[in-house]
Amino acid sequence: MKQNLLSKSLGYLPGQHDWKREIAAGLISYFSVVYIVMVNASILSDAGMPLQAAMVGTLLTSIAGCLLMAFLGKSPIIVVPGMGINAFFTYTLVHSMKLSWQEALAVVAVAGLLFAIVAFTSLYKQISEAIPHNLQHGISVGIGLFLTFIGLQKSGIVIAHQTTFVTIGHFSDPNVITACVTLLLALVLFVRKVKGDLLISILVGTALAYILGGVHPAAAKIEGKPLEQYGEIFSKLSFYPGILTISFWIAVFLLLLIIVFENIGLIGAQTRMISRPETFKGSLRALSLSNIGAGLFGSSPTVAAAETTAGIAAGGRSGVSPLVAACLFGATFFFIPLLTYIPDSAIAPILIIIGSLMVQNVKDMNFTDFTEAFPAFLVMVMIPFTYSIVDGMAFGFIAYPAAKLAAGRGKEVKVVMYVITALFLANFVLHAMM
Numbered sequence: 001m002k003q004n005l006l007s008k009s010l011g012y013l014p015g016q017h018d019w020k021r022e023i024a025a026g027l028i029s030y031f032s033v034v035y036i037v038m039v040n041a042s043i044l045s046d047a048g049m050p051l052q053a054a055m056v057g058t059l060l061t062s063i064a065g066c067l068l069m070a071f072l073g074k075s076p077i078i079v080v081p082g083m084g085i086n087a088f089f090t091y092t093l094v095h096s097m098k099l100s101w102q103e104a105l106a107v108v109a110v111a112g113l114l115f116a117i118v119a120f121t122s123l124y125k126q127i128s129e130a131i132p133h134n135l136q137h138g139i140s141v142g143i144g145l146f147l148t149f150i151g152l153q154k155s156g157i158v159i160a161h162q163t164t165f166v167t168i169g170h171f172s173d174p175n176v177i178t179a180c181v182t183l184l185l186a187l188v189l190f191v192r193k194v195k196g197d198l199l200i201s202i203l204v205g206t207a208l209a210y211i212l213g214g215v216h217p218a219a220a221k222i223e224g225k226p227l228e229q230y231g232e233i234f235s236k237l238s239f240y241p242g243i244l245t246i247s248f249w250i251a252v253f254l255l256l257l258i259i260v261f262e263n264i265g266l267i268g269a270q271t272r273m274i275s276r277p278e279t280f281k282g283s284l285r286a287l288s289l290s291n292i293g294a295g296l297f298g299s300s301p302t303v304a305a306a307e308t309t310a311g312i313a314a315g316g317r318s319g320v321s322p323l324v325a326a327c328l329f330g331a332t333f334f335f336i337p338l339l340t341y342i343p344d345s346a347i348a349p350i351l352i353i354i355g356s357l358m359v360q361n362v363k364d365m366n367f368t369d370f371t372e373a374f375p376a377f378l379v380m381v382m383i384p385f386t387y388s389i390v391d392g393m394a395f396g397f398i399a400y401p402a403a404k405l406a407a408g409r410g411k412e413v414k415v416v417m418y419v420i421t422a423l424f425l426a427n428f429v430l431h432a433m434m
Contacts, residue, residue, distance in 0.1 A: 009071055010319035018315065022076075025316030026324025029078045031196040032307035033325075036062070037332060038202060038342050039350055040081045043150075044300060047090040047101040053229040055336050057298035059329050065290035065302045066326035069319065073283035076316030077270055078325050079290050082303030083354045084143035085258060087150060088389045089300035093251055096388040102238035107248065109237055109295025111255040112288060118260060119281075119288035127257070128264055130416035135396055136261050137361040138376035142383030142392050144358025149384045151351030154344045155179030174214035175345040178205055183349035190353060195310070198350050205346030215343045226336045233298035250427050254390050257420075259301050263287050266304040273309065274317050306357070371407050375400035394424040 041054035049057075058081055065079025093104040118124045152158035156176040161167040169176050182205030189197035209215045242248040263284065271280045283304065290302045311321050362380075367373040375396040383392030401413045401421050 021315030022320035025311040025314040026321040028314045029311030030325040030328040032310040035198045036080045043086045047094040050229045052226040053233045056230040060297045061294045061299040063326045064293045066322035068286040070323040073286040074319045075279040076321035078305040086300035092389045103242040106237040107251045112291030116288040119284045130414040134372045134376040138379035140361040142380045144355040145384040148355030151348040155348035174212035178209045178345040209343045371403040
């Protein structure tokens with residue numbers, strides 16, 4: 001009786017699903033995505049958050065997200081802080097928009113609350129339909145290029161130059177050698193579809209960094225107890241006085257757009273893969289609630305992990321998979337002190353690989369209509385060139401209605417799109433006056 005109740009709660013269908021396959025799928029999904037604990041914490045630490053505390057926040061956010069997906073979404077989707085969105089959190093909200101990381105967490109929580117309103121109503125359809133597909137794909141491509149650039153910088157493969165701004169790094173540097181070898185290994189493992197490819201690459205890269213002398217154990221270890229550090233970020237959201245500023249609400253609005261677009265696309269693709277479209281609404285709602293939790297736990301926003309496809313390929317069809325992953329994320333707490341030994345040279349190549357995957361969205365873009373192509377092109381190039389996702393988006397979102405109006409096709413632009421354009425223009429004017 002209890003087993004039947006649990007099966008029903010997780011969307012497990014006896015006769016159609018197999019417990020062993022579901023558990024194996026959860027294991028595979030976990031090992032495919034656990035690298036996010038190190039990578040996400042590394043990016044959050046660039047925002048000023050303590051590294052070990054950021055690892056705890058990432059783990060708690062992942063556990064909560066996977067449990068919500070298991071019991072509310074009833075699908076095999078794994079929920080973790082998203083790559084690309086974490087870059088938006090650190091390099092746009094904190095570095096570019098000058099919010100503190102505490103204010104950025106407040107932005108995450110508010111955007112998550114609005115996402116919940118969108119997910120529990122039909123608003124998600126209206127917002128998704130108002131933004132042109134080219135711009136939606138352009139954002140993904142631009143963030144992919146941005147992540148790649150960050151990875152190249154963290155690795156030392158690309159360094160600053162006074163005249164040309166950037167140039168090639170020094171290949172005599174052990175960290176650069178480590179990054180290049182790790183990138184090559186990650187490429188080989190990924191192409192050969194080895195389970196846990198990115199995790200294996202990080203571990204091998206870490207060992208190589210110490211062998212080559214790029215890092216020394218005594219210098220790499222970060223002292224302190226993770227849970228004690230975690231008290232510095234748990235529920236440290238700062239709403240005042242930021243919530244009274246226009247920049248705060250622009251940040252909320254842009255983050256909302258990103259998490260809505262990305263998750264609708266990911267969840268839609270994954271629910272189609274398992275031939276269970278009826279789980280779409282529940283999965284979207286679970287993700288929206290997990291984003292509220294992300295702000296409270298001290299992490300960047302969550303997404304339906306693309307690595308879920310590895311678990312689906314292994315037979316995952318129900319909420320059993322994310323339940324297993326949640327348990328394994330819980331066990332990962334015991335390894336946090338060891339994770340602090342992992343250097344940037346081992347993490348940076350993973351950012352490059354993930355960036356390349358996001359850039360593949362370019363194949364779904366329409367380049368035959370210049371009024372569609374040019375605004376999307378601006379989004380793609382301006383995100384990495386301005387080192388700001390929000391500024392890159394602004395250029396494309398302003399250019400889109402301008403191009404349509406110039407072509408005498410202003411009616412093709414939805415009212416929501418004109419409102420977004422006005423907000424971006426207001427943001428530029430506001431910054432010019434400050």
